[in-house]
């Protein structure tokens with residue numbers, strides 16, 4: 001599949017590595033570029049920069065997009081309950097939220113897990129085939145969490161993960177990934 005990742009940091013760059021290992025063709029975009037050739041676009045920029053990031057990317061119209069952003073201490077753009085719904089309003093194509101609930105620092109250890117790690121996705125039915133394939137090809141078992149209207153719940157999942165962390169399971173997370181790498 002021809003994939004474009006917008007944001008080539010921990011998440012975008014890490015997923016690009018995994019997908020290339022699975023024989024996909026990945027175009028890595030930083031702050032500007034063109035995704036018109038892509039069959040799937042993954043958005044992995046800082047959550048508060050989503051509007052600015054999309055403004056600087058050409059060829060997004062109608063694309064199947066997976067939004068992997070999290071909202072750490074920021075709100076989604078005004079008028080939207082989630083970044084993923086904002087993305088859809090800008091692209092008007094099949095849209096999903098996924099890859100925002102697993103830590104990039106663990107991408108190179110997916111194969112060590114006792115069972116295949118699950119990864120949540122919610123979004124449009126038209127995006128299902130692409131999202132589920134890209135989950136499996138990255139080493140995850142996709143878990144469907146309902147329509148795109150549930151994206152705000154999935155974006156809030158990060159707060160729950162951090163609450164669990166602070167509640168005592170932190171040492172377990174930290175043993176797997178030091179906090180400065182999460």
Ligand SMILES: NC(=O)c1ccc[n+]([C@@H]2O[C@H](COP(=O)([O-])OP(=O)(O)OC[C@H]3O[C@@H](n4cnc5c(N)ncnc54)[C@H](OP(=O)(O)O)[C@@H]3O)[C@@H](O)[C@H]2O)c1
Nearest residue numbers: 007008009010011030044045046047049069070100103104
């Ligand atoms: N790290 C994780 O474990 C993790 C897990 C799940 C979800 N997330 C979410 O995924 C997103 C990406 O996280 P990350 O850890 O991959 O971040 P990161 O390493 O800092 O990478 C961010 C990327 O976004 C690009 N970018 C595009 N437009 C930008 C703008 N206007 N301002 C700043 N950067 C811009 C950056 O470009 P340059 O290369 O030019 O700097 C960079 O390539 C975030 O929303 C984060 O909350 C992170």
